[in-house]
Amino acid sequence: MISLSKALLVLLLLGALSFSSCTYVGGSREKLEPKIGRDSTEKGSLVFGYIDMKDAQPDLEWILLNRVEVGKEATSYPLRVKDGIFFLENLPQGSYFLSEFGGRATNFFSAGALIVFRPYFYRVGVDAKEHRFKIESPGVYYLGTWKFKVVKGGFFERDKFDLDSAKEPGQKALVVSLLEVAKGTPWESKLRNYQKSLK
Amino acid sequence: MNTPRNIMLRLPGLWLLPLLLVGCTSTLEPVTKIGDLAPGEIMVVGRIELVPRLQPEEQQVSFLGDTDSIKNKVFVGVDRKFVLIDGENTDITSVESVIRATFGETFHVKKDREALHIPYVMFYSKYTVAGRLVTQHRVFFPARLQVDFQPGDRAVYIGTFRYHRNEYFDITKSELIDDFAKEEAAYRKKFGSKVPLVKRLPRPLDRKGNSVKAG
Numbered sequence: 142m143i144s145l146s147k148a149l150l151v152l153l154l155l156g157a158l159s160f161s162s163c164t165y166v167g168g169s170r171e172k173l174e175p176k177i178g179r180d181s182t183e184k185g186s187l188v189f190g191y192i193d194m195k196d197a198q199p200d201l202e203w204i205l206l207n208r209v210e211v212g213k214e215a216t217s218y219p220l221r222v223k224d225g226i227f228f229l230e231n232l233p234q235g236s237y238f239l240s241e242f243g244g245r246a247t248n249f250f251s252a253g254a255l256i257v258f259r260p261y262f263y264r265v266g267v268d269a270k271e272h273r274f275k276i277e278s279p280g281v282y283y284l285g286t287w288k289f290k291v292v293k294g295g296f297f298e299r300d301k302f303d304l305d306s307a308k309e310p311g312q313k314a315l316v317v318s319l320l321e322v323a324k325g326t327p328w329e330s331k332l333r334n335y336q337k338s339l340k
Numbered sequence: 341m342n343t344p345r346n347i348m349l350r351l352p353g354l355w356l357l358p359l360l361l362v363g364c365t366s367t368l369e370p371v372t373k374i375g376d377l378a379p380g381e382i383m384v385v386g387r388i389e390l391v392p393r394l395q396p397e398e399q400q401v402s403f404l405g406d407t408d409s410i411k412n413k414v415f416v417g418v419d420r421k422f423v424l425i426d427g428e429n430t431d432i433t434s435v436e437s438v439i440r441a442t443f444g445e446t447f448h449v450k451k452d453r454e455a456l457h458i459p460y461v462m463f464y465s466k467y468t469v470a471g472r473l474v475t476q477h478r479v480f481f482p483a484r485l486q487v488d489f490q491p492g493d494r495a496v497y498i499g500t501f502r503y504h505r506n507e508y509f510d511i512t513k514s515e516l517i518d519d520f521a522k523e524e525a526a527y528r529k530k531f532g533s534k535v536p537l538v539k540r541l542p543r544p545l546d547r548k549g550n551s552v553k554a555g
Contacts, residue, residue: 209507214397236507266477267465267508 199244
């Protein structure tokens with residue numbers, strides 16, 4: 142027969158364990174709501190694309206674009222993300238590049254906790270010319286469908302990554318998904334017009 | 341994607357050693373008066389320009405230490421032999437020495453009389469240290485040049501390297517400008533006329549280190 146005091150002790154230990162069992166490590170990035178804001182205007186441009194993260198540790202949770210201009214500090218734009226689709230409305234004209242993307246992976250029995258939510262930051266940067274684009278006039282811009290690929294490093298070298306151009310999901314499928322998150326916003330009609338322009 | 345120009349490192353205490361920025365190479369000492377030149381040494385005079393100019397907002401430099409050693413500074417690799425530094429090999433630690441110059445200002449440095457190869461010209465668009473995380477981005481300019489000294493040379497002008505760039509820091513055009521008349525006048529004002537400045541503009545080399553024939 143277990144005494145009341147022993148049962149209380151076990152309960153206390155379980156309680157303490159549950160409090161310390163989940164840990165977030167290493168920071169994160171700003172995450173926007175995964176739908177186009179109802180108060181958004183038609184000004185600027187809407188950009189979208191897709192990253193297949195099946196071969197990555199985390200799912201896609203954040204993605205950053207940098208806008209660069211001669212003589213000025215770079216401006217960072219966090220994009221909206223939903224199921225691998227990234228998008229953002231009302232971007233101003235200018236020169237951009239994909240700066241970084243990432244997400245959190247769930248690790249078990251790591252860093253002294255039962256569950257650890259560990260962030261992964263994949264930095265792309267200005268040198269990757271295939272991930273640069275310019276917005277010269279307002280409109281809808283497709284930034285491509287990409288598949289994350291691990292590039293094995295050497296014995297003493299960390300693994301790297303690459304983004305391979307992929308066909309699926311293509312623009313048409315992505316626009317259908319975007320229409321869902323653009324319902325009731327000024328961007329809905331623009332997206333429908335863009336959809337019609339796709340062959 | 342993780343190109344050699346875009347590097348993140350996790351090293352303990354690296355912020356203490358900004359000299360590591362250009363590897364384990366030595367920096368050529370500046371000459372402030374003719375007396376600084378030892379027998380057997382040559383003064384090298386030149387200038388690096390970026391068009392449009394680099395603005396402070398465009399360069400991210402943040403670490404505990406002498407950030408002025410990076411801000412608005414451009415690094416000119418110097419070696420006695422040919423070293424190939426290009427998009428596939430940016431290991432500048434294999435280059436013997438470096439000139440730490442300021443964009444748009446004439447440098448006066450001293451070196452030995454051995455051949456002068458310039459394998460790279462580079463600056464840091466980003467060098468930040470947060471905790472143990474070092475993030476750097478280097479921008480390389482076209483170089484791969486050789487300067488031929490002549491017997492009796494004590495002070496040589498190697499030209500103004502003018503690089504035109506866009507918002508991504510891509511080099512859209514590079515020029516070798518002969519500003520000898522202007523630089524020679526400034527040189528005489530600063531160092532006198534006891535040791536004359538002579539013009540020795542560099543010649544471009546191909547990827548194997550051979551001279552590129554004009555035309």
